[in-house]
Amino acid sequence: MPASTISEKLRKQLAALPARPGVYIMRNAKGEVIYVGKAAKLKDRVRSYFGSPHMMEPKTRALREHIDDFEYIVVGNAGEALILEATMIKRHQPFFNIRLKDDKRYPYLKVDIQNPWPRVYITRRIEKDGARYFGPYASAGSVRATLDLTKKLFPWRSCTKEITGRDARPCLDFYIKRCIAPCTGFCTKEEYDEVIEDVILFLEGKSDDVLRRLRKQMEDAAERMEFERAAILRDQLRAIERTVERQMVSTTRNEDMDVFGMARDGDQACMQVFFIRGTQMIGRDTFALEGTRDEPEGAVLLNFLLQYYEGAQYIPKLVAVPADVEDRDTLEALLTEKRGSNVEVRVPERGEKRKLVELAGDNAKEALDMMRIRWMADTNKTQQALEQLQEELSLPGPPKRIECYDNSNIQGTNPVSSMVVFVDGKPANNQYRRFKVRTVVGADDFATMAEIMRRRFRNAHRPEAGEPLVVTEAGAVEEVAAEPQGQPAELETPMPQRPADAWDLPDLVIIDGGKGQLAAAAQAMREMGVHHIPVVGLAKRFEELFVPDEDEPVVLPRGSEGLFMVQRIRDEAHRFAITFHRQLRAKGAIQSALDTVPGVGPKRKKALLKKFGSVKAIREASIEDVASTVGFTRALAEKVKEAV
Numbered sequence: 109m110p111a112s113t114i115s116e117k118l119r120k121q122l123a124a125l126p127a128r129p130g131v132y133i134m135r136n137a138k139g140e141v142i143y144v145g146k147a148a149k150l151k152d153r154v155r156s157y158f159g160s161p162h163m164m165e166p167k168t169r170a171l172r173e174h175i176d177d178f179e180y181i182v183v184g185n186a187g188e189a190l191i192l193e194a195t196m197i198k199r200h201q202p203f204f205n206i207r208l209k210d211d212k213r214y215p216y217l218k219v220d221i222q223n224p225w226p227r228v229y230i231t232r233r234i235e236k237d238g239a240r241y242f243g244p245y246a247s248a249g250s251v252r253a254t255l256d257l258t259k260k261l262f263p264w265r266s267c268t269k270e271i272t273g274r275d276a277r278p279c280l281d282f283y284i285k286r287c288i289a290p291c292t293g294f295c296t297k298e299e300y301d302e303v304i305e306d307v308i309l310f311l312e313g314k315s316d317d318v319l320r321r322l323r324k325q326m327e328d329a330a331e332r333m334e335f336e337r338a339a340i341l342r343d344q345l346r347a348i349e350r351t352v353e354r355q356m357v358s359t360t361r362n363e364d365m366d367v368f369g370m371a372r373d374g375d376q377a378c379m380q381v382f383f384i385r386g387t388q389m390i391g392r393d394t395f396a397l398e399g400t401r402d403e404p405e406g407a408v409l410l411n412f413l414l415q416y417y418e419g420a421q422y423i424p425k426l427v428a429v430p431a432d433v434e435d436r437d438t439l440e441a442l443l444t445e446k447r448g449s450n451v452e453v454r455v456p457e458r459g460e461k462r463k464l465v466e467l468a469g470d471n472a473k474e475a476l477d478m479m480r481i482r483w484m485a486d487t488n489k490t491q492q493a494l495e496q497l498q499e500e501l502s503l504p505g506p507p508k509r510i511e512c513y514d515n516s517n518i519q520g521t522n523p524v525s526s527m528v529v530f531v532d533g534k535p536a537n538n539q540y541r542r543f544k545v546r547t548v549v550g551a552d553d554f555a556t557m558a559e560i561m562r563r564r565f566r567n568a569h570r571p572e573a574g575e576p577l578v579v580t581e582a583g584a585v586e587e588v589a590a591e592p593q594g595q596p597a598e599l600e601t602p603m604p605q606r607p608a609d610a611w612d613l614p615d616l617v618i619i620d621g622g623k624g625q626l627a628a629a630a631q632a633m634r635e636m637g638v639h640h641i642p643v644v645g646l647a648k649r650f651e652e653l654f655v656p657d658e659d660e661p662v663v664l665p666r667g668s669e670g671l672f673m674v675q676r677i678r679d680e681a682h683r684f685a686i687t688f689h690r691q692l693r694a695k696g697a698i699q700s701a702l703d704t705v706p707g708v709g710p711k712r713k714k715a716l717l718k719k720f721g722s723v724k725a726i727r728e729a730s731i732e733d734v735a736s737t738v739g740f741t742r743a744l745a746e747k748v749k750e751a752v
Contacts, residue, residue: 114158121178122158125151130182131192134202137176141200146189150180167402171204186438187445194414203666206377206399206411215251216243216421217258219308224297225271225290226304228264230255234421241421242311245393254311254391261348262307263288264300285340310348312422313385319348362386365426367461369468370408371476372400373679378479379412380472382464384424392468394475406434413439413453423447428456430465489669490533496670497616500662501653503642507616508532512677513564513629514620515545515556516685523548525560526685529614530677539611540684554628557619561632617643620678623654630656646678705744705751712739716748727752 114122130150134143134157147153157172164172183189197205218231222238230251234241245251259266265287267279273293281287288295288303302325306318326341367382377397382389395416400408410433417423423443433439436453443451456462494506510530515523523545529536543563548555619629626645633639644662645654651671652661664671702713702723715738720726726734726748735745 117177118158118175122155125154125180126182127151128182129184129186129189130180131189131196132178132180133196133200134171134175134204135177135179136174139177141196141202142174143171143202143204144193144196144200146186146193148186148189150182154178154180165402167204186435187442190414190435190438190442191418194411194418197411198415198418204399206397206403206408208395208397208412208415215245216241217245217251217255217311218242219304219311221304221308225265225300227266227268228255228258228307229266240308244416244420258307258310259286261310261344262303263344264303264307265290267291285343313383313388313390315348315388315390316386319345322348363426364424365428365461366424367428367464367468368409368413368430369465369470369472370405370430371469371473372405372408373476376400376476376479377408378472378476379416380468380475381416382468384464392471394472396479404434405431410434410439414442417443417446423451425449425451427451427453428461428465429453430469431455490673493669493673494533496664496668497673500664500670501616501642501644501655503616505615507614507642509612509614510616510618510677511564511614512618512620512681513557513560514678514681514685515553515560516682523551523556524685525556526681527560527564528677528681528684530673530680533673535680542684553621554624557621557625558628558632561629562636565633565636565638613638614641617641618674618677618681619643619645620681621645622647626654626656646674651675702748702751705747707744708748712737712744715739723752 127149129146129148131144131146132150132154133141134145136142145153157168157175181192183192197207201207215230215232216234217228219228219240219242220226220237221240231241242254243251245254258264263281263286265271266281269291271290273290275291278287278289278292278294282289282292282294288300290297290300302321306321309315309318322341322345326338326345329335329338329341363384363386365384367384369380369382371378371380377400379395379397381393381395383391383393395412397408397412409429409431413427413429413433423446425447427443432455433453440451440453443453454461456465491506494508497503498506508531512528512530513525515525525543525545527541527543529539531539541564543560545556545559547559617629617633619625622645626643629645630639630643633641633643643656646652647654647661651674652663653674654661664674702708702716708716716726716734719737720729731742731745731749734740734748735742737745740748
């Protein structure tokens with residue numbers, strides 16, 4: 109909103125802003141909190157949202173269009189502002205903030221050591237009751253897996269009965285060695301406390317301390333000729349050793365650190381954390397983030413770490429991250445205060461720690477891909493997405509078959525296009541197609557899109573029932589097909605495919621591009637007589653859907669199932685196009701070097717490549733080595749060396 113359109117209420121609020129640190133809360137016309145931010149000077153920071161929009165990031169520009177009111181809270185310093193901002197984001201989950209996905213009370217493991225006979229159990233509420241808490245865990249599944257593991261390794265009681273030591277007989281857990289039965293007095297208070305202490309040490313990652321204690325107890329029991337107890341301790345010792353061996357050895361030195369990796373795609377991000385204690389990775393967890401579009405890595409990391417460590421009950425000495433964190437000094441001061449000793453936030457540059465950060469990033473990427481796959485496999489979400497596209501684009505029904513097209517070239521060289529197909533919201537890999545651009549010279553995206561649309565729909569009429577499909581010269585399909593799993597087809601000898609009129613017609617065509625690409629595609633489709641097929645253009649910057657002959661784009665709600673599906677289809681078309689383009693470039697590099705040598709035909713070229721493997725290897729070989737190739741003379745070898 110230009111300065112002239114700011115309401116009188118907002119103008120008065122802006123004039124009253126103090127030049128002090130604090131947190132500001134933006135609300136829309138419905139009174140909903142849409143953004144929470146921090147500022148060293150509230151007066152300067154909040155006013156920046158109402159200045160000229162030309163220098164703003166797209167996300168900030170979109171935010172300010174929804175601001176109807178704001179409030180602020182003054183704090184003492186930047187550290188307090190960071191803490192309060194993280195707390196407010198977790199409470200309100202504002203749409204324009206970076207936030208933990210599905211943020212809720214994350215689960216913890218609780219050891220209620222304030223009770224005479226402690227138990228270990230899952231909780232989502234942290235209280236100042238003297239108990240020990242471990243977490244947070246990303247999901248109930250991950251915390252339950254840890255709970256089950258500790259129960260197998262350590263015989264603590266899982267019952268909630270009052271312990272008197274006078275029960276007639278123990279429960280089944282005693283007989284399967286999952287409890288030492290304090291209820292019947294089969295163990296002393298000291299013996300039970302040692303079990304609980306081992307549980308705490310294990311959850312802290314101090315497995316070596318646990319193993320040393322158990323080994324000492326086993327040896328003492330054997331010396332006292334308590335062979336049954338020694339055997340029980342031996343079995344427990346072996347079980348813990350096997351568990352520790354399965355954990356990834358992370359470093360050759362004892363460390364106390366959390367290692368974070370990050371993967372991002374559009375509005376979503378995934379964080380993977382490795383918990384390194386001693387020389388082992390004692391655990392890992394995955395967290396999903398939303399609202400990360402157009403945000404720098406440093407801001408994403410800062411917001412996540414604040415929200416994560418706000419509820420964490422243990423903070424290590426070192427926090428290893430993949431990129432510089434905004435306000436790192438303030439973050440380190442906050443974590444140091446919470447831990448009670450120095451905490452360092454660092455971007456490892458080399459060595460084992462750097463490899464761990466990269467490994468965490470690889471795992472985060474895999475986790476993000478799995479989230480997408482699970483989303484695509486969710487029938488309800490897929491149906492919601494298709495129905496939303498039907499409603500927003502005024503389609504006659506949910507689009508059963510969607511085709512998406514994208515172009516790829518570098519400065520006009522090796523121009524290609526891709527067609528990906530989604531049926532019922534899922535990728536139909538065996539129907540993907542790739543096109544080499546034939547008639548367009550240079551980097552003309554509009555003309556390229558028009559050519560591809562004409563070739564796709566040139567024989568779009570369907571044959572009558574029972575009429576055989578005949579591949580004529582005019583209707584022969586020359587495009588390269590994809591392999592069934594979406595892998596690249598052979599480039600040298602494209603397989604003849606069924607004619608284009610045998611392809612099912614789409615219910616929706618998506619063009620990766622804005623108004624120009626859309627206009628070219630729509631005109632080509634009119635020429636081919638398929639103007640009745642709905643076609644839209646997806647602009648990259650704001651991810652708006654442009655419709656032919658309409659001035660205003662269709663804006664799918666952020667975070668909606670429909671937008672997510674369109675993004676996934678567009679990303680798949682881009683991936684498929686750029687993969688084909690890279691293959692052609694690589695093939696062209698070989699051809700351009702050897703095909704220009706007079707006297708080197710296909711057979712001699714094949715002999716060279718079979719012997720040396722690559723043009724680079726030929727370049728590095730001696731003239732004598734090249735001349736010794738079947739079919740070559742020294743004179744021809746000299747020509748090859750000059751060319752490569």
